[in-house]
Amino acid sequence: xxxxxxxxxxxxxxxxxxxxxxxxxxxxxxxxxxxxxxxxxxxxxxxxxxxxxxxxxxxxxxxxxxxxxxxxxxxxxxxxxxxxxxxxxxxxxxxxxxxxxxxxxxxxxxxxxxxxxxxxxxxxxxxxxxxxxxxxxxxxxxxxxxxxxxxxxxxxxxxxxxxxxxxxxxxxxxxxxxxxxxxxxxxxxxxxxxxxxxxxxxxxxxxxxxxxxxxxxxxxxxxxxxxxxxxxxxxxxxxxxxxxxxxxxxxxxxxxxxxxxxxxxxxxxxxxxxxxxxxxxxxxxxxxxxxxxxxxxxxxxxxxxxxxxxxxxxxxxxxxxxxxxxxxxxxxxxxx
Numbered sequence: 001x002x003x004x005x006x007x008x009x010x011x012x013x014x015x016x017x018x019x020x021x022x023x024x025x026x027x028x029x030x031x032x033x034x035x036x037x038x039x040x041x042x043x044x045x046x047x048x049x050x051x052x053x054x055x056x057x058x059x060x061x062x063x064x065x066x067x068x069x070x071x072x073x074x075x076x077x078x079x080x081x082x083x084x085x086x087x088x089x090x091x092x093x094x095x096x097x098x099x100x101x102x103x104x105x106x107x108x109x110x111x112x113x114x115x116x117x118x119x120x121x122x123x124x125x126x127x128x129x130x131x132x133x134x135x136x137x138x139x140x141x142x143x144x145x146x147x148x149x150x151x152x153x154x155x156x157x158x159x160x161x162x163x164x165x166x167x168x169x170x171x172x173x174x175x176x177x178x179x180x181x182x183x184x185x186x187x188x189x190x191x192x193x194x195x196x197x198x199x200x201x202x203x204x205x206x207x208x209x210x211x212x213x214x215x216x217x218x219x220x221x222x223x224x225x226x227x228x229x230x231x232x233x234x235x236x237x238x239x240x241x242x243x244x245x246x247x248x249x250x251x252x253x254x255x256x257x258x259x260x261x262x263x264x265x266x267x268x269x270x271x272x273x274x275x276x277x278x279x280x281x282x283x284x285x286x287x288x289x290x291x292x293x294x295x296x297x298x299x300x301x302x303x304x305x306x307x308x309x310x311x312x313x314x315x316x317x318x319x320x321x322x323x324x325x326x327x328x329x330x331x332x333x334x335x336x
Contacts, residue, residue, distance in 0.1 A: 051088060059087050059096055073097070115220040119327040120191055122154040123320060125282045126183055129159065130193045130324070131176070131200075132230035133167055134237075136253055137246045145253050147237075148175050153193075153229045154322045156270050157282035158261050159183055163254050169202025177208055187213025193324055195219040195227050217324075226325065236264070274316040286318055 006029070009018035019026040051059070062068060068076045073093035080087065088096075097103040122128040131150040138145055146167045150160045160179030164171050176192070192214050194200035200218065209216050219226030237243070237260060247253040265282075269275040273286075280286045293315035301308050 051092070055087070056096055059093060060100060062087070063093060063097065063102075117220060117325055118193060118217045118226055119323070119325045120153075120193060120217055121321055121323040121327050122152075125152050125155045125157065126159075126185060126190060128153045128191045128193060128322070128324070129179075130227060130229040132194060132227060132234065133172075133197065133199060134234045136163075138250075138253075139246060139248050145247065145250055147253075147257065148172065149230065149233060149237075150176070150179050150192075151229050151233050152278075152282060153324065155278050155282035156229070156233075156273055157278035158233070158265055159282075161257060161261055163250065163257055165250060167199055169199050169204040172199040172202065173204035173208045176205060177212075180212060180214070185212070185214065189213075191215040191217055193217040193219075193227065194230075196221060228324065233264075272319070272322075274318040276318060281318060290315060290318070 006018055006022060006024070009021060013021075015029070016026055018024075019029060062080075063073070063076060068079075071079075074090050077090045077093060094103060120128045129150050130153050131148070134147050134149070135144040136147055137143070146164050148160075148162045148164070148171070149158060151158050160175065160182065162171075162175045180190075192209060194217070196218050199205065206216065208214075224231060240260060242256075242260075244256070247256065265279045266277055268277060270278055273281050274290075276286050276289060280289055297313040297315060301312050
C-alpha cells in the first residue's frame with residue numbers, strides 16, 4: 001500500500017517528507033530499492049601482491065621440510081633471510097599454515113592427563129577431614145610461624161592444631177598421628193583431604209596414612225575451591241577482631257590460637273551447621289539443643305502468636321551431609 005502511493009508523494013515533495021507522511025521508514029525504503037548482496041556473494045578484488053599458487057606451494061613445502069618442520073615461522077623467515085632468500089612475510093607463513101590446518105603447535109609436546117576432581121561426602125563426624133597450613137607473621141619482616149589445622153567437614157570441629165617455626169613432613173606426620181589417636185580413628189573410617197603442598201604430599205605423611213588405613217585426597221592443581229573448609233576456617237581465624245596481625249613470639253601465637261580454637265569449637269555458632277557449635281555437632285549433643293530451641297520457640301508462639309503471623313516457628317535444621325565437590329549420582333552409587 002505504501003509503495004503504491006509513495007511515488008506520487010515523492011513527485012510532489014521529497015522522499016524523506018513522503019516517508020514521514022506515510023509513516024514508512026526511509027532506510028527500509030532504500031534497502032528494498034537497492035538490496036545489498038549477501039556476504040558470501042561479495043568478492044573482494046585480489047591484491048596485487050598476492051602469491052601465486054606455485055609460490056604458495058613453495059612456501060608450504062619449505063615449512064614442511066625436515067629442516068624447518070619443527071621451527072616457528074619467525075625462525076624460518078629469519079634463517080631464510082640470513083641465507084639471502086625472501087619468499088614472503090612471517091604473517092603470510094602463518095596464514096598459509098592456517099588455511100592448510102597446520103597452524104597448531106608444531107613441536108611435540110608432553111601432555112598431562114587431567115587431575116581427577118575430588119568428590120567426598122560425609123554424613124557423620126570423623127568421616128572426612130580437611131587440613132592445611134597457613135603462615136602467621138612474626139615480630140619481624142620475613143619471620144613466620146606455621147599453623148597446622150585439621151577440621152572435620154561435617155561438624156566443622158577443629159580436631160587438631162599445632163604451631164611451629166618450620167613446615168616439614170615429619171612435623172605434619174606427628175601432628176596428624178596425634179589427631180587420629182585422639183579421635184580414635186579406625187582403619188577405613190576416614191578420608192583426609194588436603195591441597196598439594198609439600199608437607200601434604202610428603203613421604204612421611206603418605207606412609208602414615210597408608211599404614212593407618214586412611215584414604216588420601218588432594219585438590220587439583222591451582223583449584224582453591226577443592227579445599228573450601230580449611231580456607232573458610234583460616235578466613236574466620238584471620239578476620240577475627242582480636243587477630244593482632246603480627247605476633248611478638250611463638251608463645252604469643254600459641255596463646256592466641258589456643259583461645260581462638262576453644263572459642264571456635266565450643267562457643268561460636270556456625271552458620272553452616274544451623275547455628276550450633278562445632279563441638280555440639282561433633283559429639284552428638286545437637287539433638288538435645290535442637291529440642292530445647294524448639295521448646296523455646298513453641299513457648300514464644302503460644303505467648304504471642306500474632307508476632308509470628310500465626311505460623312509456628314521452628315529452629316533451622318542442621319544439614320545431614322557435607323561434601324567437597326558434591327558427588328555425582330554415579331559416584332554415590334559406586335561408593336554405596
